[in-house]
Amino acid sequence: MTIEAAAEVPATRSIALTISPWAVLKWVVAICVAIVAVFPIWWMINVVFSEPGTPVSLNPRLYPTSLGAGFDKIMMIMRETDYLKAYYVSIAYSLLTIVGVLLIGSMAAFEFALFNFPGKRLMFAVVMLSLMVPTAVTIIPTYLLTADLGWLNTMQGLVVPGLASAFGLFMLIQFMKTLPREMLEAARLDGASHFQLYRYIALPLSKNALVTLAILTFMKTWGNFIWPLIVAPNPELYTVGQVVGLFNSPYSHQTVDVVMTANLLAALPPLVFFLIFQRKIVEGIAMSGSKG
Amino acid sequence: MIAKKHMPHYMMVLPFMLLFAVFFLYPIASGFFYSFHDWNATTTTRFVGLDNYTRIIGSRDFKKAMWNLATYIVITVPLGILVAFCLALLVDSFKGTWSNIFRSAFFMPVVLPAFLAATVWRWIYTPNFGLLNMVLGWFGLPSLNFLNDTGSMLYALIAVDVWVSAGFNMVIILAGLKNIPTDVYEAARLDGASPLQQVRYVTVPMLYPVLFFVTTYGVISALQVFDVPWLLTGSSFASYGGRSNALMFPVMDMMGRGFGSLKFGQASAYGFILTAIIVLFTAAMFVFRKKGYDQ
Numbered sequence A: 001m002t003i004e005a006a007a008e009v010p011a012t013r014s015i016a017l018t019i020s021p022w023a024v025l026k027w028v029v030a031i032c033v034a035i036v037a038v039f040p041i042w043w044m045i046n047v048v049f050s051e052p053g054t055p056v057s058l059n060p061r062l063y064p065t066s067l068g069a070g071f072d073k074i075m076m077i078m079r080e081t082d083y084l085k086a087y088y089v090s091i092a093y094s095l096l097t098i099v100g101v102l103l104i105g106s107m108a109a110f111e112f113a114l115f116n117f118p119g120k121r122l123m124f125a126v127v128m129l130s131l132m133v134p135t136a137v138t139i140i141p142t143y144l145l146t147a148d149l150g151w152l153n154t155m156q157g158l159v160v161p162g163l164a165s166a167f168g169l170f171m172l173i174q175f176m177k178t179l180p181r182e183m184l185e186a187a188r189l190d191g192a193s194h195f196q197l198y199r200y201i202a203l204p205l206s207k208n209a210l211v212t213l214a215i216l217t218f219m220k221t222w223g224n225f226i227w228p229l230i231v232a233p234n235p236e237l238y239t240v241g242q243v244v245g246l247f248n249s250p251y252s253h254q255t256v257d258v259v260m261t262a263n264l265l266a267a268l269p270p271l272v273f274f275l276i277f278q279r280k281i282v283e284g285i286a287m288s289g290s291k292g
Numbered sequence B: 001m002i003a004k005k006h007m008p009h010y011m012m013v014l015p016f017m018l019l020f021a022v023f024f025l026y027p028i029a030s031g032f033f034y035s036f037h038d039w040n041a042t043t044t045t046r047f048v049g050l051d052n053y054t055r056i057i058g059s060r061d062f063k064k065a066m067w068n069l070a071t072y073i074v075i076t077v078p079l080g081i082l083v084a085f086c087l088a089l090l091v092d093s094f095k096g097t098w099s100n101i102f103r104s105a106f107f108m109p110v111v112l113p114a115f116l117a118a119t120v121w122r123w124i125y126t127p128n129f130g131l132l133n134m135v136l137g138w139f140g141l142p143s144l145n146f147l148n149d150t151g152s153m154l155y156a157l158i159a160v161d162v163w164v165s166a167g168f169n170m171v172i173i174l175a176g177l178k179n180i181p182t183d184v185y186e187a188a189r190l191d192g193a194s195p196l197q198q199v200r201y202v203t204v205p206m207l208y209p210v211l212f213f214v215t216t217y218g219v220i221s222a223l224q225v226f227d228v229p230w231l232l233t234g235s236s237f238a239s240y241g242g243r244s245n246a247l248m249f250p251v252m253d254m255m256g257r258g259f260g261s262l263k264f265g266q267a268s269a270y271g272f273i274l275t276a277i278i279v280l281f282t283a284a285m286f287v288f289r290k291k292g293y294d295q
Helices: A002-018 A021-048 A067-080 A083-114 A120-130 A135-148 A155-162 A166-176 A181-189 A194-205 A207-222 A226-231 A240-248 A256-290 B007-034 B051-058 B060-093 B096-111 B114-124 B131-138 B153-178 B182-190 B195-206 B208-223 B227-232 B250-260 B264-294
Strands: none
Touching (some): A021 A067, A021 A256, A021 B114, A067 A256, A083 A120, A083 A166, A120 B007, A135 B250, A135 B264, A155 B007, A181 A194, A194 A207, A226 A240, A226 B250, A240 A256, A240 B114, A256 B153, B051 B060, B060 B208, B060 B250, B114 B227, B153 B227, B195 B208
16 A cells, blocks of 8 residues: 555656645545535435335445336325325415415515505514514414414415515515615606506516525425424325324334335425525525524 | 505505414414413313413423523534534635535535435434444444434434534525625735634634524524424324433423423413523623624
């Protein structure tokens, strides 16, 4: 070993002039961290797309070996469990939440950002204070209220309590503050009604912020575990998160193949979203931090 | 007259403010009311004064949950931010495509819902045939039961948590790094500052507001940790917290009192105890921040 290393010295010396040990270390660390970050996800994919049977200790599943086996497992889960129904519930829950949050949030943000009216400052202050209140305080009483309304195990019970998103409102206000007021003024002089200003000027111009908020809302709703867990305990209304929880519970006695297939199906929508909208997601999160 | 003139404004904010009042303000008020009552969803409510609060604070589960929480926060938040900070510097030191590739890779765990991170890691931690034990086996180390050994459970949770949150904080810190003007570094370099000194005397002070945000946000979300420890342990209201409650946390304890034992009065009181802690902490952070600025 030492002889080999010694023999290589003349060859590497010229490179060493341009590549410092720091740069090498940097690359090594970056690649190692990337492996740690991505490997669990990669591993999940490999477990699904490989022949079942061999224990992980014998075959650690470092790469996928059988595409067919993977699709068989996916078909099996779709056929034999209520996964498809859970998918439908989660998609409906996410879409309705996105539409609701965007609609009522943009209407309120339009007013808060661009107009003055009595009571505005107070309303704004109360909503912003709520950003500091942890979900932990409100979750039990909100559940009790939802139960009183008779909304347990209903789609409206899942969706409606989460629509007044203070975070979404804050984000849209920040964006709408930058809209050109001259344009609104010109449209008003042309006879546009107040609602038309919102519908035909503010909304189209805020497309970027709305898309970012939609994506962040999707991620949050798709990943929401605790609220569906308590508000919709009926299997008819299980979300993907709850089904995944069942597959993974210590008493489910499922094999790792089946569990990882369930996990992969749950991970697919956010991962696809990430690949398409990566820049928007990163910008949205960075923006939420810049208010600090 | 004034009301009529401003009517369109009120109509536009009405849907938001109405839902906000019904599903946010009212629950806070009703929760406050329940917290002084004995109520289990079937019998009539009975005023019990501070009983709910004293019962919680006196209970063994609460003490255990608070102790776990304190240990968890003291390790997770600084470690998570240190990792995120180093990752941000690392990504920032690459140029162009590679910078983007590494950023995407480091960020990927954030995209997974927390429930998935927990369930995937649960299998990585599995005794005997789990991935991590396999790696330990390569080095001739004995198999460990990470999620059932009271000595390692908390650290197993922290590893998952750092894995999930590092990318999130990294993105925020990266945005902050981009806002630091390059001529500041230039000046520091001309003054003979080493790269390490540049980080210490330029990057960290310039990032102060951003670091303040990620710390505050990190502690507030850590105080409410639920999904991951829930899914790493029994994941049902009949069984949670793991062996000798080594992974029992306040929100789990609260949810268990509510939905496991149907003591909704106690669960509401629990929420207010948690809020009090969060408010105290946030206030302390802001005082601390002001001091930091005054220096």
